[in-house]
Amino acid sequence: MVGPQGPLTPQRIVATSRALLVEGGPPAVVVREVARRLGVTAPALYRHVAGRDDLLTLLITACHDELTEACEAALQAAPPDPELRLRAATWAFRSWALAHRTEFGLLYGTPIVGYSAPAQGPTLRSGRRFGQLFGGLFVDLQRAGRLRSPGGAALGAALSADLRAAAERLGLPLRPGEVHTFVVGYHRMLGIVSVEVSGHLSWALADSEPFVRGQLEELLDDLLLPRPASAPGV
């Protein structure tokens, strides 16, 4: 027999798992319950999915892709100015995170121990895809002369070498100081949003919105050079 809504496509499996995730967090995404909601018994799921870990991998990949696509959609709607594009992507990232707290926790929270992400697997792939989206924005900023960058000497030899290797690995045509600005942007944005989403700020602030808005604006100020007077701005 087949489930009430048709065959067991990966899409239906992921959608059902995600509904459970949102309802009760990672512990609630339970093989037997996913099967139940699909109108099927648990062993049937094992024809399509290797096990619970695989289910979570599928879920992580799908959510990461959705987050990346949300940022890409914001970029397509944004004007060509690189500062505005970075701003748009940053806000899209935070908006998605706030609108999907549980999923965001799965992506960027404490890694689920006991769950082993397959090495070289789709988890890392989608993470890298997302990193490259932001990396491209910083390349655009550098080309427009808007990217602040510390002198290479200020970073120290070890960090400079590490950053140079990262640029190589990611295929970013940036100097170490510029890669540093990119990593700072990614790192601080992720920190700001993570702490907000996880609620570890609520003891201090009833409404995190204006605070986080200010923090992200300050971050952008730290990353960007002011618009040059020679080129008339927006």
Added chain:
Amino acid sequence: MVGPQGPLTPQRIVATSRALLVEGGPPAVVVREVARRLGVTAPALYRHVAGRDDLLTLLITACHDELTEACEAALQAAPPDPELRLRAATWAFRSWALAHRTEFGLLYGTPIVGYSAPAQGPTLRSGRRFGQLFGGLFVDLQRAGRLRSPGGAALGAALSADLRAAAERLGLPLRPGEVHTFVVGYHRMLGIVSVEVSGHLSWALADSEPFVRGQLEELLDDLLLPRPASAPGV
């Protein structure tokens, strides 16, 4: 019969749970296994602990206390200068986090859904205790005239009111702009350390140490006013 190392004290229970946590993450702290390692059957544990949630609460509280005590120890070894004290506490925080990644994830990572922290419970208490430790450092900085602070007007009315309420609630004799600096310090430090500990930086950097060191130094620079020339420095 009694366990191989004596009676079932809370200390032994917590220590055993923590060993399991470190070995395999939160899913590995399993009532039956804790009991086994204590040389006892599972129902015996229920004489001392209400259940698995209670076990986790005990664990969170113990770890939070240990983290706070690590910071307090660093403060006791630090000179009286408030900048150096903040620096010492910050580094103690990060050091503890790096040395106890799993425990840190339990404290400041994605909240464990399905686990409901008891309202008004010890989890919140120890969190507040930690917040007040750092709060005191910022009060000292303000008294020494070393605390950078934005004008109240730059924050906006809603945020200012929220910050004023937070100062009241936490008993900190600080103006909204100064509370803002405190929250920024806490928030950014937590973000920097969280992202480092969770490993979400490893795609970019092989060695996060020099990068994070620089980020924390920059954060301190953003929080502090330069040492006034009138008062001779260290």
Added chain:
DNA sequence: GCCCCCTTGTGAACGGTGTTCACGCAGTCT
């Protein structure tokens, strides 16, 4: 001394989980 009670342990049990396995049923290809 005796009895009672309270603490703390035990084994058995219930319902839940992830996962595997032998089986069966429907199609599809030869």
Added chain:
DNA sequence: AGACTGCGTGAACACCGTTCACAAGGGGGC
């Protein structure tokens, strides 16, 4: 027609959290 394959089933195993009735032991009151 017959065989093979894809996909689902029920039963089973081991494990989990939790509860229950029960027993062994020590301490206090008569």
